[in-house]
Amino acid sequence: MQKIVIIGAGAGGMAVASRAKRLNNKLSVTVLEKTNYASFALCGIPYYIGNVVKELDDLLFYPPEEFTKRGIDLRFNKEVTEVDAENKTLKFKDLKSGKEETLEWDKLVIATGARSKADKIWPEIKDAKNVFYITHLDSGEIIRNYALKLGRGKKAVIIGSGYVGLELIENLANLGLKVTVIEALNQILPKMLDPDLASIVEDYLKSKEVEIIKNSPVESFEINNNEAVKVKTANGSFDGDMFIIGVGIEPNNDIAKQLKLKLGSSGGIIVNEKLLTSNPDVYAVGDVTEHLDLITEKFVWRPFAQIANKMGYIAGSNIGGLEAVFRGSVGTSALKTFDMVAAKTGLSKSEAEKLGYKVMEASLNAGIRADYIPGGENKIYLKVVSDDKRGRLLGAQAIGPGDSVFWRINLIASLLTVKGTIWDLFNSDIGYQPTLSPAWDPLIIASRLLMRNLGEKPL
Amino acid sequence: MQKIVIIGAGAGGMAVASRAKRLNNKLSVTVLEKTNYASFALCGIPYYIGNVVKELDDLLFYPPEEFTKRGIDLRFNKEVTEVDAENKTLKFKDLKSGKEETLEWDKLVIATGARSKADKIWPEIKDAKNVFYITHLDSGEIIRNYALKLGRGKKAVIIGSGYVGLELIENLANLGLKVTVIEALNQILPKMLDPDLASIVEDYLKSKEVEIIKNSPVESFEINNNEAVKVKTANGSFDGDMFIIGVGIEPNNDIAKQLKLKLGSSGGIIVNEKLLTSNPDVYAVGDVTEHLDLITEKFVWRPFAQIANKMGYIAGSNIGGLEAVFRGSVGTSALKTFDMVAAKTGLSKSEAEKLGYKVMEASLNAGIRADYIPGGENKIYLKVVSDDKRGRLLGAQAIGPGDSVFWRINLIASLLTVKGTIWDLFNSDIGYQPTLSPAWDPLIIASRLLMRNLGEKPL
Numbered sequence: 069m070q071k072i073v074i075i076g077a078g079a080g081g082m083a084v085a086s087r088a089k090r091l092n093n094k095l096s097v098t099v100l101e102k103t104n105y106a107s108f109a110l111c112g113i114p115y116y117i118g119n120v121v122k123e124l125d126d127l128l129f130y131p132p133e134e135f136t137k138r139g140i141d142l143r144f145n146k147e148v149t150e151v152d153a154e155n156k157t158l159k160f161k162d163l164k165s166g167k168e169e170t171l172e173w174d175k176l177v178i179a180t181g182a183r184s185k186a187d188k189i190w191p192e193i194k195d196a197k198n199v200f201y202i203t204h205l206d207s208g209e210i211i212r213n214y215a216l217k218l219g220r221g222k223k224a225v226i227i228g229s230g231y232v233g234l235e236l237i238e239n240l241a242n243l244g245l246k247v248t249v250i251e252a253l254n255q256i257l258p259k260m261l262d263p264d265l266a267s268i269v270e271d272y273l274k275s276k277e278v279e280i281i282k283n284s285p286v287e288s289f290e291i292n293n294n295e296a297v298k299v300k301t302a303n304g305s306f307d308g309d310m311f312i313i314g315v316g317i318e319p320n321n322d323i324a325k326q327l328k329l330k331l332g333s334s335g336g337i338i339v340n341e342k343l344l345t346s347n348p349d350v351y352a353v354g355d356v357t358e359h360l361d362l363i364t365e366k367f368v369w370r371p372f373a374q375i376a377n378k379m380g381y382i383a384g385s386n387i388g389g390l391e392a393v394f395r396g397s398v399g400t401s402a403l404k405t406f407d408m409v410a411a412k413t414g415l416s417k418s419e420a421e422k423l424g425y426k427v428m429e430a431s432l433n434a435g436i437r438a439d440y441i442p443g444g445e446n447k448i449y450l451k452v453v454s455d456d457k458r459g460r461l462l463g464a465q466a467i468g469p470g471d472s473v474f475w476r477i478n479l480i481a482s483l484l485t486v487k488g489t490i491w492d493l494f495n496s497d498i499g500y501q502p503t504l505s506p507a508w509d510p511l512i513i514a515s516r517l518l519m520r521n522l523g524e525k526p527l
Numbered sequence: 528m529q530k531i532v533i534i535g536a537g538a539g540g541m542a543v544a545s546r547a548k549r550l551n552n553k554l555s556v557t558v559l560e561k562t563n564y565a566s567f568a569l570c571g572i573p574y575y576i577g578n579v580v581k582e583l584d585d586l587l588f589y590p591p592e593e594f595t596k597r598g599i600d601l602r603f604n605k606e607v608t609e610v611d612a613e614n615k616t617l618k619f620k621d622l623k624s625g626k627e628e629t630l631e632w633d634k635l636v637i638a639t640g641a642r643s644k645a646d647k648i649w650p651e652i653k654d655a656k657n658v659f660y661i662t663h664l665d666s667g668e669i670i671r672n673y674a675l676k677l678g679r680g681k682k683a684v685i686i687g688s689g690y691v692g693l694e695l696i697e698n699l700a701n702l703g704l705k706v707t708v709i710e711a712l713n714q715i716l717p718k719m720l721d722p723d724l725a726s727i728v729e730d731y732l733k734s735k736e737v738e739i740i741k742n743s744p745v746e747s748f749e750i751n752n753n754e755a756v757k758v759k760t761a762n763g764s765f766d767g768d769m770f771i772i773g774v775g776i777e778p779n780n781d782i783a784k785q786l787k788l789k790l791g792s793s794g795g796i797i798v799n800e801k802l803l804t805s806n807p808d809v810y811a812v813g814d815v816t817e818h819l820d821l822i823t824e825k826f827v828w829r830p831f832a833q834i835a836n837k838m839g840y841i842a843g844s845n846i847g848g849l850e851a852v853f854r855g856s857v858g859t860s861a862l863k864t865f866d867m868v869a870a871k872t873g874l875s876k877s878e879a880e881k882l883g884y885k886v887m888e889a890s891l892n893a894g895i896r897a898d899y900i901p902g903g904e905n906k907i908y909l910k911v912v913s914d915d916k917r918g919r920l921l922g923a924q925a926i927g928p929g930d931s932v933f934w935r936i937n938l939i940a941s942l943l944t945v946k947g948t949i950w951d952l953f954n955s956d957i958g959y960q961p962t963l964s965p966a967w968d969p970l971i972i973a974s975r976l977l978m979r980n981l982g983e984k985p986l
Contacts, residue, residue, distance in 0.1 A: 079966060109897060109899070109961070109966060111897075111959065111960070111961050111966070112897060112899050112900075112961050115899070115900065115961060115962075120900065120901065121899045121900070121901075126898070126899040127899055129966070362954075362956075372958075372959060373959050373966045374956075374957065374958070374959035374966050374967075374968070374971075375956075377966050377967055378953070378954075378971070381975065382983070385983045390982060390983045390984075391982070391983065391984040392978075392983030392984055393950070393983070393984055393985060394954070395950075395954040396954075397956040398956045399956070400956045400957060400958035401958055402958040402959070402960040402963060402964075403960060404960055404962050404963060409960070409963065411958055411960075413956065413958070438568060438570075438571060439585070440568070440571055440574070440580045440585040440586055441571075441574065441579065441580070442579065442580075470930070470963070471929070471930035471931060471934060471963060472930060472934075474934075474958065474960065474963045474964070475930060475931075475933075475934030475935070475937070475938065476934070477958065478934070478938055478955075478957045478958060479934070479937055479938045479941050481955060481956045481957060481958065482938050482941055482942055482947075482951075482952075482955040482956075482957070483941055483945070484956070485951060485954050485955045485956055486942070486945055486947055486951050488941075488945055491852070491854075492941075492944060492945050493941075494837070495821075495837075495853070495854040495855075495944050496937075496940060496941040496944045497821075497833075497834075497856040497857045497858070497859045497872065497940045497941075497943070497944055498833065498859060498937045498940060498941070499831075499833070499859035499860055499861040499870055499872070499933065499936065499937060499940065500570065500831060500832050500833035500861070501570070501861040501862060501863055501868075501870075501933065502568070502570050502571050502574060503574075503863050504861060504863060504868065504929070504930060504933045505861075505933070507538060507568060507570070507588070507832045507833050507836050508833075508836055509833070512833075512837070516840065519851075523849060523850070524841070524844045524849050524850060524851030524852070525849075525850040525851055525852055526852060
């Protein structure tokens with residue numbers, strides 16, 4: 069009986085387990101998980117903190133019993149301490165009893181996810197009971213309880229204005245806290261939006277009484293009696309009643325290093341289309357890996373749940389005996405803060421230029437419904453970037469209300485995945501219904517603006 | 528000075544005029560329009576009838592002055608009576624004065640749209656003042672006024688359960704009318720949805736107190752004193768206070784026939800990628816044309832506004848001196864009735880089978896947001912159809928709430944446009960944000976179900 073051992077029971081790891089076992093019921097599948105939870109959705113934690121999601125268990129895709137039913141040996145509170153690639157064994161420790169055991173494996177899957185670097189960067193926060201970061205499901209419980217205990221009118225300081233930071237705002241505000249966001253750079257959402265779009269989101273957040281402090285890299289925390297009272301930045305100190313760090317994660321790669329697997333520049337494990345690492349008996353999936361970017365054909369680290377899920381599914385297929393391929397990703401991310409959605413796929417103009425592309429960009433503020441249909445916010449800001457030689461699409465970003473932003477970016481993501489061009493976008497037969505879209509969709513208008521530069525006829 | 532004459536000032540015709548004139552200001556561009564309106568959105572008429580749109584002028588993309596400003600000679604109430612292809616002239620009549628004139632042209636553009644066959648099929652309705660169909664912007668005014676005059680509680684009968692019919696329901700109900708829909712076939716939306724999905728929409732409409740009569744092809748109308756009082760069907764008679772016909776349109780091809788242009792089986796003018804007809808000096812755009820279906824590579828008639836707009840833009844580019852291409856369409860349509868959206872792109876399973884494809888289908892009812900996010904309808908019905916040999920996507924249909932249906936279908940439409948496969952769909956890097964999508968999007972789940980049939984690895 070072939071022995072599959074999976075380290076880490078997040079969405080990716082459990083997808084491997086379920087898929088492999090389903091395809092080949094004769095496999096012995098064991099999952100070793102450090103925490104008490106399996107198959108969890110970290111992306112839901114802000115909504116648990118904000119009490120939108122009532123129970124922590126609601127964030128589990130499946131209850132643990134489901135995996136037992138599927139014949140998967142899922143073990144909680146087990147930390148892997150040592151892996152022997154030569155003899156194909158590993159040692160793990162029970163975190164409650166401290167007992168160590170050894171396990172044999174034929175195929176190993178590393179699904180150890182990401183971890184925070186926060187307490188390496190700022191060692192003083194280690195013992196501060198009011199400084200938090202999200203790494204496990206438990207973090208949600210702890211942060212929510214602390215925020216509820218503080219009570220209304222107290223001040224929460226979020227370090228970092230990435231998507232984690234911005235999704236926390238609304239949820240902390242929901243609990244009645246005043247929210248300050250501290251960003252090291254000169255704009256919010258620096259990895260997602262160009263400065264002009266970011267400043268629109270910033271103004272929107274300010275209109276919701278969120279305080280935004282830019283240009284302020286965090287230097288240290290001032291701790292009093294095991295409580296942080298201030299965060300010191302290059303640009304002044306800011307006090308708060310609780311602090312949540314939304315920056316500084318890295319691949320959780322200790323085991324990969326022990327196995328001397330090939331790592332990328334982020335420290336993520338390099339995997340191929342089958343999700344194999346540089347060791348042909350070791351797979352890796354999810355936030356611990358680097359995979360191929362389909363635009364640049366370089367390896368990238370993208371700790372996103374939907375990617376982890378797909379990787380898990382494909383690794384599980386390969387382990388279960390059905391050859392399958394995960395091509396890579398193009399880097400699609402989306403966030404919602406209050407009623408505003410921001411989303412991005414592929415490269416921004418400046419990112420593309422840095423990579424050596426000759427770039428053109430269409431930038432517009434255009435209607436998402438027929439003009440004559442009343443009701444609600446009717447415009448999005450959209451930018452579409454393409455190569456200036458062949459019209460190949462390179463990326464897009466948008467801000468505006470809800471689904472209308474998210475799905476337009478997804479549609480571009482889909483064309484990026486197949487290396488589509490601006491002419492593919494123009495010819496994309498997007499439907500028209502006055503309450504759902506204008507006769508000239510912003511996406512098609514963008515393609516027209518780009519086509520104009522190259523002459524209308526496909527090269 | 529080259530003389531461009533465009534017959535018909537709908538969205539398509541005016542797109543040609545604007546684009547050509549913009550690219551080459553030296554062109555003489557004349558548009559002859561039978562009605563009083565230019566650049567109108569017929570798709571908005573249901574919303575004008577329902578008083579959602581207050582003014583008829585709101586349905587104009589641009590006011591007529593805008594075109595004059597652009598240097599376009601736009602003439603209203605002009606009906607073209609005869610075209611001489613040999614001498615490149617045409618005769619037209621002023622519908623008010625009856626005066627006839629002759630005009631020379633170097634390039635002719637036919638943008639005459641579609642017309643109703645209703646009074647050919649049921650000649651008795653010609654003089655009935657309470658039987659309507661939508662062909663011009665005026666129809667909206669006439670229908671709304673009649674409905675308002677009738678008043679609340681009176682009964683409107685809609686003939687046909689296509690998208691026009693279904694979008695009228697909500698709007699007539701808005702005016703307080705009781706609505707009955709009569710459909711010839713054994714399901715509603717026969718061209719858009721499979722019977723199982725159609726029956727869900729039917730139940731939904733019944734829950735809104737809409738009466739749906741199926742299996743009832745209309746045979747005739749009983750007229751009393753210039754008023755229809757009953758519609759007689761193969762399956763019984765149904766009375767009403769007003770009747771709106773939402774079926775039976777055809778390309779308005781009189782001029783095309785006169786010019787002996789090549790027509791397709793619908794009567795639509797066959798156009799090539801440049802929007803040229805079989806006469807190299809005559810272009811045609813919009814609802815009067817047949818164009819290439821990108822899936823079947825057959826000519827099809829698709830009288831949709833977004834297609835007319837694109838055709839107009841591309842024809843205008845070519846006329847203006849910039850070579851450009853309209854590849855064709857894949858047949859994307861969408862409708863909204865009350866809070867339910869139905870959309871389709873490409874082929875249904877049965878349509879594909881009739882065309883000789885070996886087909887597989889994924890059919891699912893799946894969440895459109897993370898399960899744990901509360902609020903509103905959270906599921907859509909989705910079907911995705913692909914070829915059973917190479918996994919090429921062939922079509923999709925969906926029903927459910929709002930944007931979430933529309934954009935998922937648009938994303939598939941976009942992949943159909945580039946001849947994408949089920950593996951392209953799986954690898955499409957759709958973003959994940961718990962309030963906007965689940966970690967496993969219904970589209971990706973559908974791709975998995977389809978991949979399962981072919982083995983996971985791309986063929």
